[in-house]
Amino acid sequence: MPVLYDNKLSRNGYKIRLLAAHAGLKLDRVEIDILKGESRTAAFVSKNVAGRIPVLELEDGTVLAESNAILFYLAQGTDFWPATPLEQTDVLRWMFFEQNSIECSIGTARFWKKLGRDQQRADAFAHRMEASLDGLSTLDSHLAERQWAAAGRFTIADMALYGYVSVAPDAGIDLSDFPAVSAWLRRIEALPGHVSPEPMVGVA
Ligand SMILES: N[C@@H](CCC(=O)N[C@@H](CS)C(=O)NCC(=O)O)C(=O)O
Known part of the structure; x- marks a missing residue:
């Protein structure tokens, strides 16, 4: 299952949770304490060079960052991304x-x-x-x-x-x-x- 690195205070993270709810997508969620700098550790920066959540890690290890780019990826094939x-x-x-x-x-x-x-x-x-x-x-x-x-x-x-x-x-x-x-x-x-x-x- 894809893993969403997220923070409960983040509205950028919430956008992804909102799409997941509407589209019935299952995501594991890992809470990153951004106020304690957990998105700025070397390990996290190796996932997203910007040191920010949300980040989506796919099952094959591919990592996606930027909330709206993640929305685009997850919305493919759903009613929430139009065809033309x-x-x-x-x-x-x-x-x-x-x-x-x-x-x-x-x-x-x-x-x-x-x-x-x-x-x-x-x-x-x-x-x-x-x-x-x-x-x-x-x-x-x-x-x-x-x-x-x-x-x-x-x-x-x-x-x-x-x-x-x-x-x-x-x-x-x-x-x-x-x-x-x-x-x-x-x-x-x-x-x-x-x-x-x-x-x-x-x-x-
Ligand atoms: N443009 C980015 C902004 C991401 C962003 O600013 N994330 C904030 C939380 S909403 C963050 O991780 N801040 C922690 C930090 O900058 O160390 C997006 O839409 O994903």
């Missing part, structure tokens, strides 16, 4: 958008706020917040016209985006300012097969 190149391109578009405009802004702002670093690094935090609101505003305009992010159906683009958009309130963002995003979050949560992540415990 144009639809696939649409899904990839929103997965790249997620990494560029959501994950590194909302994800970082949320983490700093949880660790109290938002006060220590006020300027950098303000910059991340501005980028977060910009990303959410773009997504809100997009979703005002459609039910799902890409390809006219629920895909790994929605799963990738859901990971960090759904925890924007942890960063101090009021999602009621983004009504189309809020309605889309509720649509995803109402899907059969939806699983909630662990709450963000263990971080003050």
Whole structure:
């Protein structure tokens, strides 16, 4: 069975757990304590040179890294990856958008706020917040016209985006300012097969 190196606090890891739940995929899960530096050991860096989770190790020892690349691999042959190149391109578009405009802004702002670093690094935090609101505003305009992010159906683009958009309130963002995003979050949560992540415990 493939092994997912993961951390219960990580929304990048949660994206993979969400796809596994929807697609009925079985994965072994190994908890990596990123706050104790377990993703930065020589052994772990030999799996992912970036020293980060999530990492998926296949049964033949092949190692995959980057949450959205892992989603792409695991979604092959499922309903969550469309068949035509144009639809696939649409899904990839929103997965790249997620990494560029959501994950590194909302994800970082949320983490700093949880660790109290938002006060220590006020300027950098303000910059991340501005980028977060910009990303959410773009997504809100997009979703005002459609039910799902890409390809006219629920895909790994929605799963990738859901990971960090759904925890924007942890960063101090009021999602009621983004009504189309809020309605889309509720649509995803109402899907059969939806699983909630662990709450963000263990971080003050
Ligand atoms: N772009 C990467 C980001 C991965 C990432 O930032 N992982 C974090 C947890 S969410 C991590 O492992 N941090 C530990 C560290 O940097 O030492 C992805 O989408 O997988």
